[in-house]
Amino acid sequence: MTELYHSQRAMRAMRSAALHRGVIAVLDVGTSKIGCLVLKFDGTTEKIDGDGVGSLAGQSGFQVIGSALTKSRGVEYGEIVSMPETERAIRTALQSAQKLANSRVDHVIACISGGSPRSYGLEGSIDIKSEIVDDKDIADVLGSCDIPSFESDREVLHAQPVNFSLDQRTGLSDPRGQIGKNLSVDMHMLTIKEKTIRDLAYCIKRCDLELAGVASSSYVAALSSLVEDEKELGAACIDLGGGSSNISIFWKKHMIFAETIKMGGELVTRDISMGLQVSLSKAERIKTRNGGVLATGLDDREMIEITSETNDWELDRRIISRSDLIGIMRPRIEEILEEVRCSLDGAGFEDLPSRKIVLTGGASQIPGIDSLASKILGQQVRLGRPMRIHRLPQAYSGPNCSGLVGLSLFAAHPQDEWWDFSPRSKNFNGQSVSRVFRWFRDNW
């Protein structure tokens, strides 16, 4: 636990060093693609107005100077299964992004979708010695949270204070400077398998880069596709990726739940490949060009030619209708969405005041998925696209890059986490400091 605390703090220090240098890369290692953006921080800070949100919602102050998107290798269900392959893919992405940026990058912030994340709600409470709450009280109350027991092969990825209560008042986002007696905190903690994070860190290290931060991809996808009101009132962001679907629930501007379902768009491709007996790449192409989930009468007449090179006339020249394709795709999509529904129910999503659902990620580009999702998940479903950030290429503004854009936002404005507050030292109180001081004064 303390080891992680130190490593997270080290990553924070690295991030601030990178911001000082002005150039940092964000890397999204996904199952189907690896995306990399090189960000340049020009030092301008956004003016924050009264309600804590700037005019650009945290997207100013940096710009994208290099970008690369390449096919992922050696990753399955968001987890690295072949280290050398993944390392090569990361190298490819980083080299082309660096070339475009014409600048060398040494620090990288990455996100992890695999590793079966698990959410915990933590509570802590202390009595305040001095009446006014200060930084040390916050650190104390964060330290007073009782850590739930989790397996030893898990690591804490996020530990974010969600809500502070001071005496009877609750819903405080920043209690510092307020007067009270009893301070309590609700914290959201996310753990993932240690192996996943180690593997990724090793791959990045093999590419001569320093890891300056890690984030859960469910979290960063929501950062870029949810708008402020949705974050405030309660919303779920569902990032339908290639290998896994990441769910995160936001309420009162904080993530309160995150989970990953190991089902994604690649399953659909595999179904099409098996159902139509074509290669995976061909199936991917058919899916993206003609895919859909809602069949209409027109789709019976829209014919898709399927070509292959088996030298068998019957197999090489086939024509199917789009309805057939939809018939293959729809059950799998329904299964994924039902799985999402199941997960949301388990998280208590129906208790939130607003039950907005935002679909993003590559698989959310399937036509008609929003109306299918509204049948399964609830009425308030919309398709989310990432926010605009400065100089983001047009090709990266689609929903498949929401994780990448969210990671840039995370790099620019990370949320305060548990390890951002230094805990009060137990054995080094004021008295001993004065004793040391006196010893120096007497002896020198």
Next chain:
Amino acid sequence: MSFSKFRKRDPAPSRLRYKFSRWMLSPVFKKTLLYGVPIILLTLPSLVFFNDQNNKEQVQEIAFDLYRKLIERPEFMIDALSIEGASDSLNSEIREVLGLRFPISSFDLDLADLQKRILSLPPVEIAEAHIKGGGILHLKVGEKAPALLLRKENGFAVLSEYGQYIRSVPSREHFFDLPVIAGEGAESAASQAMNIFQVINKKFDHIRGLVFVGQRRWNIIMKTGQVVMLPENDPAKAVQKILILDQAEQILSRDIAVFDFRLSSRITLRLPLDEFFEIDPKVVGVRN
């Protein structure tokens, strides 16, 4: 049958290539490679070449030859020397002093040095040297005007009105119209002597000259052997007084040996002595 050679190459960069691309993106490394390596490649052979003394000398020789060839082009050559404002004797003297052998390249001439050398000649007051078109070195010389003759043990020295030495002459032959001065340190008080001569202004023609006495004051020596002793301060005024006295009473034409004007308030006359060192009785009784 092998399709392996048709297989697509791995699109990922190799580790080495990746590292190299990152090096090339770091500014220091890139600059070293782009400027440092060519500079080293260019300088190293020449350093090795010049390390050998023979090569060095050879190159120096070639460079010197080229230089000589350039400066000895006819455009830069000077064939003649023209001197303006100098008498014939000075002209030949200057030519001798400069000792130039024509034709000479203008690059080999140091005009400032020439000027200095000409000015070191005593009769020259001002000198200017410049190169005129058509290969002529033109010297403009101003001679000092002879104003006084200083009597020396053998012969005379011609001085300018400020006492500057111009030349020595054995006799007064060429300068018979110049006033004569004598005495030790007389040249340093030459301008005072000039003043005195100006006041006298040839009003009495029987002056032999001035003698500087004790390095402080002047005596006027007449052709008759009479001596007029002038004061140390403002001798010209004293001379004026004497002239007035002479006009009124013709004192200078009287038979008096020494007119002592050293104290202007008390003029003293000394009578001539005869061969027995007694006052000549012929003179006694003169009104004084």
